[in-house]
Amino acid sequence: MTDKRLHRIPDKVEFNDKHSNDFRGDVREHGFHxxxxxxDEKEEQFKVYLHYDQLYYxxxxxLSKMGKGLLDKELWGTQCPKCGDKFFPPRVNCxxxxxxxxxxxxxKLKPEGYVHTFTIAGWSGKSSLKRLPFVLAYVVVDGCKTAVANELRGIDPWDAEFGMPVKVVWAPDGDRRGTITDFWFEPADGWKPGPMTPEKERMKELCKPVYEWVATLK
Ligand SMILES: [Zn+2]
Structure with missing residues (x-):
């Protein structure tokens, strides 16, 4: 009998050497592990395994090409052959x-774009607490018609601006996992923040207690 499923479950999984194959073992409270x-080269299927109390994937x-591309430091989006609209995150259909x-x-998209909108995070999951406060931005990559949410680093949070140009920065080799956290955004080379404004001063004030609290974390 032939397997009629579109995406087969693999017989064997190659786990990253940093992580134990004993995925039923003790799970520490670090959020998603x-x-x-x-x-799967032949089937062009990409899968990510995570552990949260139990293994799931x-x-x-x-969209496997996108996931595999992140491992290889490549941004793959899609484009409609009829109207030319580009999408990242990719859409299968226009x-x-x-x-x-x-x-x-x-x-394949250019690793650059601009900030469509953003927010300053004053709270986060455990794994990111020490980096608070940080900027989460919706970025339009390489002229796409969709925007992707990711962290904007390398900037004082109150200096973030709508429309500012940004570049993609990849996590180091060996740290990429085929997930959205394989990259983040930073201001484009040569970009300088605008002058302080009352609104920026207000955001800076709001960030103060967050920095103070983070400094108390071990
Ligand atoms: Zn179209």
Whole structure:
């Protein structure tokens, strides 16, 4: 009998050597614990394994090329062959009604974009507490029609601006996992923050107690 499932479950998973294969073992309270990834060259299927009380995984399925690309320091989006709209995060089908769900094609994107909108985080999950306060931005990458949320680093939070140019910065080799945290954004080379404004002063004041609290963390 043939396996009719579109995306097969692999027989064997190559776990990252930093992590134990004993994924039923003791789980410390570090939030989501990365276990490994699985890249099926033949089927072009990419999967990420996580542990939160029990092992689970998600399949990138049709978007596997994007997940694998993150490992390889490549941003893969999609583009509609009919209207030319580009998407990152990628969409399998074009969203323009006139395109009648046209299948989009893979396109390698330039690792740059601009901030569509942002927020300053004063609280986070455990794994990020020591880096508070930080900026979370929706960034439009390389002229896409969609925006992707990720951290904007290398900036004082109150200096973030709508429309500011940013570049993609990759996590070091060996630390990438095929997930969105494989990269973050930083201001584009040569960008300088604008002068202080009453609003920036207000944000700076709001950040103060956060910095003070973070300094007390061990
Ligand atoms: Zn289209």
């Amino acid at each position: 990365f276990c490994g990834y699985d890249w 998600w399949k990138y399925a049709e 969203w323009n009604l006139d395109c009648n769900l046209e299948k989009a094609e893979w396109i």
